Amino acid sequence: MNPYDRSLFAGVDIGGTTTQVVLCDDGLTVLDRAETATPAAHGGPAMIRAALDALTPLLKRTPGRLTGCGVGAAGVVDSGTGHILVASDSFTGWAGFGVTDAVGEALGVPAFLDNDVNAFLYGETSGGAVRDEPDVLGITLGTGVGGALWSGGRLFTGPHGAAGEIGHIPGFGDLPCSCGGRGHLETLAAGRSIGARYAERTGRRLTAREVAGAAERGDEDALAVYRAAGAGIARAIVMTAGVVDITTVVVGGGVSRAWPLLGPVVLASLAAEPPVSGHPVRLVRSGLGADAVPVGAAARARRELAVGSPV
Numbered sequence: 001m002n003p004y005d006r007s008l009f010a011g012v013d014i015g016g017t018t019t020q021v022v023l024c025d026d027g028l029t030v031l032d033r034a035e036t037a038t039p040a041a042h043g044g045p046a047m048i049r050a051a052l053d054a055l056t057p058l059l060k061r062t063p064g065r066l067t068g069c070g071v072g073a074a075g076v077v078d079s080g081t082g083h084i085l086v087a088s089d090s091f092t093g094w095a096g097f098g099v100t101d102a103v104g105e106a107l108g109v110p111a112f113l114d115n116d117v118n119a120f121l122y123g124e125t126s127g128g129a130v131r132d133e134p135d136v137l138g139i140t141l142g143t144g145v146g147g148a149l150w151s152g153g154r155l156f157t158g159p160h161g162a163a164g165e166i167g168h169i170p171g172f173g174d175l176p177c178s179c180g181g182r183g184h185l186e187t188l189a190a191g192r193s194i195g196a197r198y199a200e201r202t203g204r205r206l207t208a209r210e211v212a213g214a215a216e217r218g219d220e221d222a223l224a225v226y227r228a229a230g231a232g233i234a235r236a237i238v239m240t241a242g243v244v245d246i247t248t249v250v251v252g253g254g255v256s257r258a259w260p261l262l263g264p265v266v267l268a269s270l271a272a273e274p275p276v277s278g279h280p281v282r283l284v285r286s287g288l289g290a291d292a293v294p295v296g297a298a299a300r301a302r303r304e305l306a307v308g309s310p311v
Contacts, residue, residue: 003063003064004065005064005065007025007026007067008023008062008066009023009024009028009068009069009070009299009301009302010070010107011023011024011072011119011295011297011301012055012069012103012294013071013116014038014047014051014071014073014116015038015116016088017037017038017040018035018036018037018038020035020290020291020294021034021051021054021055022295023058023059023062025064026302028127028299030291033058033291034055034057034058036053040090041091042093043092043093043097044084044093044094044097044098044102045102048099048106052106052107066109067109067302067305068109068304068305069104069107069298069301070114070297070299071103071111071114071297072115072116072118072120072293073113073114074088074091074116075088075094075115077113077114078113079118081098081100082099082100082111083097083098083113084096084097088178100113110304112297112300112304114300115161116146117140118155119293119296119297119300120138120140120292120296121136121138121150121250122295122296122297122300122303123291123292123293123295123296124138124287124288124292126295126296126299127287127295127299128288128292128295129250129287130150130248130284133247133248134150134151134153135151135244135246136149136246136247136248136249137150137241138150138249138252139166139236139249139252139253140252140256141189141191141233141252141255141262142190143192144190144192145184145186145190146165147164148163149240164240166239166240167186167189168181169184169236169239170183171235171239172185172235178192185232185235188228188229188232189232189255190255191207191208192208194208194225195208195210195211198214198222198225201221201224202221211225215258215261226265229265230261230263230264231265231266234267234269234270235269237249237281238270238274238275242275245275247281247282248281248284249282249284250285250286250287251284251285252286252289252292256285259285263285
């Protein structure tokens with residue numbers, strides 16, 4: 001095939017700090033990528049413009065025909081209308097913004113919107129660590145804790161779009177959560193929570209990465225914080241497996257870089273308290289790393305447009 005005739009799919013990951021873009025072929029191989037700072041304080045149009053400015057050079061230097069574009073964004077989204085419903089206070093003028101209308105009009109191709117965790121799971125089931133697996137729980141450990149469900153080979157969002165959101169289920173103590181609730185998993189396992197829990201124990205304020213470094217050096221307080229995070233994650237996995245019988249869990253996000261600390265605790269906890277089915281849950285790290293969200297956004301676009309191999 002003439003490379004100028006091939007279909008291309010763009011994927012965009014709009015985070016609070018950084019926006020990442022990829023350009024994929026119809027097999028979801030990443031042909032080119034770029035990143036730029038997210039102008040989160042300047043409103044929706046500025047954020048979309050920054051993403052498109054990063055994407056434009058990729059389109060100019062990559063032979064092919066852009067067929068569709070997917071966007072993964074932090075916050076609560078309406079995938080049907082392509083609007084951001086709820087955004088954190090780190091964004092200005094983002095809630096209510098029509099993402100797909102703006103992107104589709106600018107690029108002249110269909111555009112699709114998912115929240116970033118759903119896009120993460122699209123990426124991992126399309127070409128990552130859990131490719132082609134039918135029943136998966138995706139967990140992202142970053143500033144917050146996100147979750148998404150893949151059931152019967154498809155993303156399952158539920159009637160209100162909240163299926164799989166294990167970061168905000170209660171039963172993990174009584175600490176206040178960023179969402180306004182109390183005792184949610186996010187109070188133990190999110191990056192900012194790991195730093196806060198360490199500060200409560202020691203009076204020292206460190207980032208999650210710094211707490212991980214302290215744990216690796218044998219700091220007992222840091223180790224205790226990561227043990228609590230790992231045990232909480234395992235408990236949330238068992239809860240999910242008891243309700244929807246998932247077989248596999250894939251974990252990504254910045255906090256998952258501390259997997260040597262978290263992984264053994266999660267696995268030990270799952271062994272001590274296995275799912276009610278009696279069958280073990282397979283636990284894996286993200287295979288796509290930082291590409292998972294933008295590749296997953298591109299995968300969503302490819303699936304919706306039914307071009308190339310089915311995702």
